[in-house]
Amino acid sequence: MMIGRELAAGKDGRRAALRVAVALMAAGAWSTGVAQRVEIAVDSSKPTQVYLPVPGFDKTSIDTTVDPCNDFYKFACGKFAANHPIPADQAGVDQFYELYNVNTQSLNGILNKAAAGGAGRSPDEQKIGDYYKACMNTDLIEQKGLAPVEPLLHEIDALKSKDQLPAVVGKLQRMGVTVFFGYGEQQDLKDAAKQIAAVQQGGLGLPERDYYLRTGAKDVELRQQYVDHVAKMLTLAGSTPEQAKKDADAMMAFETTLAKASMTVTEMRDPEKTYHLQPIATFEATIPGVDFGAFQDAVHSPRVSELNNATPDFFPALVKEVNATDLETLKAYMRYQLLTAMAGRMPKRFDEENFDFYGRKLEGQPEQAARWKRCSNSVNGALGEALGKVYVAQYFAGDSKAKMLEMVHDIEAAMEQDIDQSEWMSAETKVKAKEKLHLVANKIGYPDKWRDYTKLEIKPEDPLGNKIRADEFENDRQLAKIGKPVDHGEWGMTPPTVNAYYDPSMNDINFPAGILQPAFYDSKEDDAVNYGHIGAVIGHELTHGFDDEGKKFDGKGNLNDWWTADDTKNFVARTDCLVNEYGSFTAVDDVKVNGKLTLGENTADNGGLVLAYIAYLDRAKKEGVDLAAKKDGYTSPQRFYIGFAQNYCENSRPEQVRNQVLTDPHSPDHFRANGAIVNQPGFAAAFGCKKGSPMVPVQSCRVW
Ligand SMILES: [Zn+2]
Numbered sequence: 001m002m003i004g005r006e007l008a009a010g011k012d013g014r015r016a017a018l019r020v021a022v023a024l025m026a027a028g029a030w031s032t033g034v035a036q037r038v039e040i041a042v043d044s045s046k047p048t049q050v051y052l053p054v055p056g057f058d059k060t061s062i063d064t065t066v067d068p069c070n071d072f073y074k075f076a077c078g079k080f081a082a083n084h085p086i087p088a089d090q091a092g093v094d095q096f097y098e099l100y101n102v103n104t105q106s107l108n109g110i111l112n113k114a115a116a117g118g119a120g121r122s123p124d125e126q127k128i129g130d131y132y133k134a135c136m137n138t139d140l141i142e143q144k145g146l147a148p149v150e151p152l153l154h155e156i157d158a159l160k161s162k163d164q165l166p167a168v169v170g171k172l173q174r175m176g177v178t179v180f181f182g183y184g185e186q187q188d189l190k191d192a193a194k195q196i197a198a199v200q201q202g203g204l205g206l207p208e209r210d211y212y213l214r215t216g217a218k219d220v221e222l223r224q225q226y227v228d229h230v231a232k233m234l235t236l237a238g239s240t241p242e243q244a245k246k247d248a249d250a251m252m253a254f255e256t257t258l259a260k261a262s263m264t265v266t267e268m269r270d271p272e273k274t275y276h277l278q279p280i281a282t283f284e285a286t287i288p289g290v291d292f293g294a295f296q297d298a299v300h301s302p303r304v305s306e307l308n309n310a311t312p313d314f315f316p317a318l319v320k321e322v323n324a325t326d327l328e329t330l331k332a333y334m335r336y337q338l339l340t341a342m343a344g345r346m347p348k349r350f351d352e353e354n355f356d357f358y359g360r361k362l363e364g365q366p367e368q369a370a371r372w373k374r375c376s377n378s379v380n381g382a383l384g385e386a387l388g389k390v391y392v393a394q395y396f397a398g399d400s401k402a403k404m405l406e407m408v409h410d411i412e413a414a415m416e417q418d419i420d421q422s423e424w425m426s427a428e429t430k431v432k433a434k435e436k437l438h439l440v441a442n443k444i445g446y447p448d449k450w451r452d453y454t455k456l457e458i459k460p461e462d463p464l465g466n467k468i469r470a471d472e473f474e475n476d477r478q479l480a481k482i483g484k485p486v487d488h489g490e491w492g493m494t495p496p497t498v499n500a501y502y503d504p505s506m507n508d509i510n511f512p513a514g515i516l517q518p519a520f521y522d523s524k525e526d527d528a529v530n531y532g533h534i535g536a537v538i539g540h541e542l543t544h545g546f547d548d549e550g551k552k553f554d555g556k557g558n559l560n561d562w563w564t565a566d567d568t569k570n571f572v573a574r575t576d577c578l579v580n581e582y583g584s585f586t587a588v589d590d591v592k593v594n595g596k597l598t599l600g601e602n603t604a605d606n607g608g609l610v611l612a613y614i615a616y617l618d619r620a621k622k623e624g625v626d627l628a629a630k631k632d633g634y635t636s637p638q639r640f641y642i643g644f645a646q647n648y649c650e651n652s653r654p655e656q657v658r659n660q661v662l663t664d665p666h667s668p669d670h671f672r673a674n675g676a677i678v679n680q681p682g683f684a685a686a687f688g689c690k691k692g693s694p695m696v697p698v699q700s701c702r703v704w
Pocket of ligand 1: 540544600601604
């Protein structure tokens with residue numbers, strides 16, 4: 001459960017574990033599409049402009065002509081869009097993206113130095129430098145043409161029967177080409193001390209199932225654009241246009257059948273719906289005729305005796321459809337999936353075409369990000385802890401860790417107080433809630449023990465090979481965990497990441513060094529502003545342990561109902577209030593926010609703000625702060641709420657908002673601000689708003 005959408009680093013070079021962790025921002029909503037990341041050749045190796053951080057208290061965004069009691073977001077962020085036009089290479093801009101650009105610039109400085117070479121480089125510096133150098137070498141990429149993927153294309157072409165599919169699918173999945181379904185490692189949801197294998201639905205080129213099934217004009221158009229795009233990619237790789245069109249149509253029919261057998265994004269959030277621990281024989285009985293052992297060998301997994309089948313209805317449908325589909329169509333499907341996954345390290349014609357669909361058509365982004373940005377973030381994806389080690393030494397000031405820890409402890413104390421004072425929870429469940437709270441582990445900045453990349457070979461002249469080897473390395477690292485004890489020191493995000501997350505199986509909250517910078521944490525600002533910004537982020541992650549999903553896990557990370565039936569009933573009545581509130585927001589055109597999909601995030605936003613405010617008032621009291629004294633024209637409580645709302649100042653393209661609402665468990669930014677603020681008990685007094693004004697409704701929602 002992250003605080004926000006994952007920014008543009010995307011999936012380039014990373015295989016996501018099949019975990020249930022949730023982040024502040026979701027995967028892939030920014031930049032270019034959800035299924036694949038794309039890159040085109042722009043030659044500059046350095047920023048052409050200097051990106052500067054937005055200060056914690058951003059006076060330039062406040063629109064003083066707006067009454068804060070009428071629309072607080074418009075008041076706190078009203079001038080943000082005018083001052084922050086969306087660059088052509090972004091789908092939108094918000095506080096996360098502003099910091100992401102500053103951070104990418106910092107990473108780029110490190111990488112240019114490492115890429116310059118020299119005998120004095122450490123093994124990690126050699127790897128990050130050469131990975132970057134190769135990624136930037138577009139002349140070499142053009143020169144190599146299709147050659148680096150040709151052996152793989154031939155292997156697909158040479159398939160004589162469907163019996164041979166499992167081995168090829170395993171090989172492709174190992175290098176990050178997500179064909180047919182997903183396979184990975186996770187903690188056993190009911191026994192968090194165990195790491196097990198997991199299978200789940202997958203194999204779609206569009207973001208998720210409903211993109212294949214909705215009937216609106218925009219959806220029909222996007223599907224046609226997707227089919228055209230697939231045909232173009234196949235043509236670029238050597239098919240005749242006629243054959244490519246035929247293959248693209250047949251492939252669309254195949255993917256549509258998979259989509260129909262898939263669960264919705266809302267269903268996939270429910271751990272009870274995605275937990276079906278099965279002996280391997282039980283799973284294999286649902287996929288008759290498939291040599292799953294051959295797949296496991298090829299993907300470099302141990303052969304397992306049991307696994308979590310997250311989506312049991314999907315697999316029989318997949319096998320049935322594979323049996324009913326012509327082998328040539330399946331080959332075209334795998335060819336396309338390979339090409340789109342590798343497009344960022346392929347000649348410009350592939351990279352451009354891939355961006356044209358996933359970036360331009362799907363996200364509305366006119367131009368692809370500069371190559372230095374994409375390559376810098378690719379290194380973060382592929383070698384994040386090698387890059388992160390240098391990054392934290394240069395950019396993570398020691399004092400921010402101590403200050404963060406203090407805030408985390410303040411906010412944990414606020415949660416304890418909030419649980420104690422809860423009017424709707426029984427004494428017995430309160431005891432258990434506090435037990436869980438006391439077991440939450442805090443991780444701040446970077447891991448205690450750095451990942452060892454010794455066995456990953458990176459060469460300065462092999463852009464695509466580096467990407468494939470890095471993906472295979474990460475795949476093997478993930479799958480090697482199966483059957484081994486859990487490493488509680490492991491991080492699910494790299495240190496430079498501008499995001500944060502809660503992992504219910506680990507029961508830990510994680511704040512990478514990347515987010516501990518302005519605007520989220522600004523050492524030049526007072527506590528009021530910082531508790532509103534990063535304090536609410538800490539509260540957000542902590543509240544995830546007690547949202548509609550997190551409440552189902554106990555302090556040890558096990559899916560285990562520790563609530564009385566009455567307490568759950570009260571909880572649901574309160575979360576239903578949030579489902580209705582957010583479900584009434586219209587995001588773009590006629591598309592409304594999905595109140596159920598976003599419930600966990602909205603609960604976390606609301607609870608996080610409540611907790612941060614309690615914690616701030618306690619801290620201010622301890623330090624003798626005069627709450628009524630003004631700074632920059634605002635009292636401390638006012639600065640706190642402005643700081644919070646400014647976490648979510650945004651300027652987004654409509655296509656991006658549309659995709660976000662359809663796929664992302666986070667509400668669009670400005671609803672995240674106002675949606676939580678209208679429910680805050682302290683807000684009306686801070687701004688002198690009357691009950692019944694738009695920001696102080698007579699009926700408000702409150703869970704935590
Ligand atoms: Zn979250």
